[in-house]
Amino acid sequence: MPPHQTTPARPVRVRFAPSPTGMLHVGNARTALYNWLFARHTGGTFILRIEDTDVERSEQRHEVQLMEDLLWLGLGWGEGPMAGGPHEPYRQSERLPIYAGHTARLLASGHAYRCFCTVEQLEADRAQALATHQPQNYQGRCRAIPADASAARAAAGESFAVRLRIPDHPLRFHDIVRGDVEFPSETVSDPVLVRAGTETEGGMPTYNYVVTVDDALMGITHVIRGDDHISNTARQVAIYEAFGWAAPEFAHLSTILGADRERLSKRHGATSVASFREMGILPEALVNYLALLGWGPEGGTRETFTTEELAAEFKLERVTASPAVFDWDKLHWLNRHYMKQADAARILGMAWPYIARAGMVPERPEPEVLGWLELVIALLLPSLDQLDQMPAKAQSILTYDAVAARGEPDNSVILAAASSQRVLTAFGERLRASSGPLAPETFKQWMNEIKTETGVKGKELFHPVRIALTGAHSGPEFDKLIPVIERGALLALPVHIPSIRERFEAFLA
Numbered sequence: 001m002p003p004h005q006t007t008p009a010r011p012v013r014v015r016f017a018p019s020p021t022g023m024l025h026v027g028n029a030r031t032a033l034y035n036w037l038f039a040r041h042t043g044g045t046f047i048l049r050i051e052d053t054d055v056e057r058s059e060q061r062h063e064v065q066l067m068e069d070l071l072w073l074g075l076g077w078g079e080g081p082m083a084g085g086p087h088e089p090y091r092q093s094e095r096l097p098i099y100a101g102h103t104a105r106l107l108a109s110g111h112a113y114r115c116f117c118t119v120e121q122l123e124a125d126r127a128q129a130l131a132t133h134q135p136q137n138y139q140g141r142c143r144a145i146p147a148d149a150s151a152a153r154a155a156a157g158e159s160f161a162v163r164l165r166i167p168d169h170p171l172r173f174h175d176i177v178r179g180d181v182e183f184p185s186e187t188v189s190d191p192v193l194v195r196a197g198t199e200t201e202g203g204m205p206t207y208n209y210v211v212t213v214d215d216a217l218m219g220i221t222h223v224i225r226g227d228d229h230i231s232n233t234a235r236q237v238a239i240y241e242a243f244g245w246a247a248p249e250f251a252h253l254s255t256i257l258g259a260d261r262e263r264l265s266k267r268h269g270a271t272s273v274a275s276f277r278e279m280g281i282l283p284e285a286l287v288n289y290l291a292l293l294g295w296g297p298e299g300g301t302r303e304t305f306t307t308e309e310l311a312a313e314f315k316l317e318r319v320t321a322s323p324a325v326f327d328w329d330k331l332h333w334l335n336r337h338y339m340k341q342a343d344a345a346r347i348l349g350m351a352w353p354y355i356a357r358a359g360m361v362p363e364r365p366e367p368e369v370l371g372w373l374e375l376v377i378a379l380l381l382p383s384l385d386q387l388d389q390m391p392a393k394a395q396s397i398l399t400y401d402a403v404a405a406r407g408e409p410d411n412s413v414i415l416a417a418a419s420s421q422r423v424l425t426a427f428g429e430r431l432r433a434s435s436g437p438l439a440p441e442t443f444k445q446w447m448n449e450i451k452t453e454t455g456v457k458g459k460e461l462f463h464p465v466r467i468a469l470t471g472a473h474s475g476p477e478f479d480k481l482i483p484v485i486e487r488g489a490l491l492a493l494p495v496h497i498p499s500i501r502e503r504f505e506a507f508l509a
Contacts (some may be wrong), residue, residue: 012044013221016070016077017211019051020063023272026326027226027256027264029073030290034253034319035224036075037291040311044221048080049214050091053204058093069273073283074307079218087218092210099205102213102243103162103194107147111242112193114150114160115142119196137189138163154199161203162194164238171234176222176251176316183234191235208232212239220248224316227252251316254294254323264326280350280387282342285335293324304337332385339381344374351377351387358391360398360495369491375484379476396470397485400498402506405471414473419456420464424508426450427465431504437486438500440479468507469500 016032018024024032039046048070052058067081079085089095106112121141129136142150143165154160171183197203215223215236223233230252240247256264264271276286288305297305297313305313339347352373356363361373380393405411414420430446431438447465451457463473475481482500489499498506 010219010221012039012042013047013219014039014044014224015047015049015215015218015220016075017049017051017214018066019054019057020059020066021054021057022062023274024066024069025271026273026276026290029069029273029286030256030293031225031253032070032075033073033287033290034251034295034314034316037311037314038222038224038316039078041314045078046075047085047087047218047220048077048083048090049218050081051207051211052091052093053207053210055093055204065274069277072277073273073287092214095210095214096205098217099194099210099213100202103202103205106164106193106242107162109242110147110165112162112164113143113145113147114154115163115190115192116145116153116158116160117141135187135189137186140190143190157198157200159196159198161192161196163190164193164209164235164242166190166238167241171237173233173237173247173250175230176249177254177319178227178230178252178321181230181233183231188234188238191238193239208235209239212236215248216240216243216245222249222251222316224251225253227254227321251319253319254321256293257323257325259325259327261323261325278388280354280384280389281331281335282338282350285331285338288338289331289334292330293326294322295319304334335386336382336384339384339387344378347381347387348374348377351381351390354388354390355394355398360391360394361493369493372484372487372491375487379480379484383476396472396475397481397488398493398495398497400503400506401471402503402509405467405507408471411467411471411473414463414467417460417464419454419460422454423450423456423461423464424468426453427468428504428508431501437489438482440482443478443482469503 014035016035018028018032036046038044048067050063052063063081070077077083079087080090103112107114115138122138125139126136142163150160166185166188168185170185171188173181175181191208192206193209194205195203233250233252237247258264273286277283284307287307287310291305291310291314292303295314295318297318348370352361352365352370353363355361355373355376356365361369365373376394376397377390379397380390383393384390406415427446427450430449434442447461451461454461462478466475466478467473469485470481485497485503486499488497489502491497
């Protein structure tokens with residue numbers, strides 16, 4: 001198959017059109033990202049359109065949340081709510097008169113017709129088709145009603161839906177990701193464009209109808225969305241044909257799966273952008289990761305990209321049709337990468353609220369406390385996958401439980417060794433003979449002396465001391481840990497931080 005042209009002469013215009021019926025899922029976030037990257041790559045326009053015709057489920061709070069999530073990801077829009085644009089309004093609930101006018105146009109041309117079938121009739125037809133193992137398509141009961149008779153029944157107040165008259169030929173479109181796609185007309189049936197209502201109180205238009213009208217009127221050149229919309233595309237192609245409009249390019253993105261290769265859902269853990277944000281995943285890490293879920297750059301060896309680099313590299317021809325598996329380890333690897341690269345002040349601002357919510361530090365810390373917190377965060381950051389792990393990691397610094405330190409099974413095995421007792425005795429003698437906060441240089445000198453004095457070295461030398469001072473046999477390097485503990489012990493905090501001396505005395509008590 002020859003390569004398909006994906007960049008037409010007219011400027012690229014793409015849209016992300018979410019329904020404000022819930023949180024922004026990572027699958028939808030990836031769709032928004034691919035649209036945004038394609039627009040940036042081609043110098044086109046990224047449009048945000050709110051598809052809120054599902055009146056019962058659409059909520060203002062969800063609309064606000066999804067816009068906040070997009071902006072947090074860095075995916076600003078050139079047209080849409082707040083930004084405005086030449087095709088306002090950008091909420092479907094405010095475009096109902098536009099759809100009504102186009103419905104009248106289809107009825108007048110004969111490409112659509114009124115359907116007076118009741119819910120009971122349609123349910124009986126579906127039950128019969130199911131019982132006889134036939135396709136559950138509309139039987140076309142109202143298709144042949146003459147236009148004047150149809151108009152008269154509507155004028156008399158009879159309730160009706162509006163259906164599209166599907167043409168008697170296959171519905172074809174080219175998919176940039178999957179190639180040529182064809183649906184036989186008999187598998188599509190005559191879809192409802194407008195739900196049942198009366199002449200004076202029209203019904204609500206359906207998704208497939210309004211999305212097609214909006215895409216055409218807004219000049220959308222490429223429709224990039226999830227592969228769960230492929231069957232919808234056939235119906236939308238028929239609507240384009242009915243109006244005589246040229247259809248846009250289509251690109252259907254693969255499904256995102258969990259580790260069990262089932263469709264990603266809440267049972268796999270966090271799935272909304274807001275959840276990742278709350279967990280302390282950096283936006284640049286999530287954007288980088290989502291970009292690689294179904295797309296790869298030329299060469300395929302590089303894995304870290306800034307948003308600008310992604311936009312420069314992004315091509316729809318590089319999107320794969322194979323399902324993508326969500327890999328937490330990969331996301332955490334990227335998050336660690338970006339946390340290390342991030343400005344210290346930014347990480348401080350993001351991380352300290354987690355510690356504050358745990359009641360360990362004030363919600364509005366003084367500059368001296370903030371300066372100390374910066375040291376704590378820098379010390380613990382390399383051991384974090386996400387920022388909400390900070391309070392648990394900070395426990396060894398901010399709190400101390402001697403009983404738990406001695407009783408933890410792995411610790412008790414280490415402490416039971418005769419070498420551990422010799423090391424702790426020698427360390428205690430030096431600590432009691434000193435005064436004031438312990439300096440890292442002094443600690444290093446003591447441990448060298450104890451090594452020579454006892455003949456104990458390596459893990460057997462350091463593990464018992466670490467258990468006595470932090471409650472764990474692993475953790476940050478002592479030369480960085482000790483100053484943080486000693487400085488914290490001098491601060492006025494909601495939870496007193498025991499000094500090195502206080503910890504050791506409690507451990508021996």
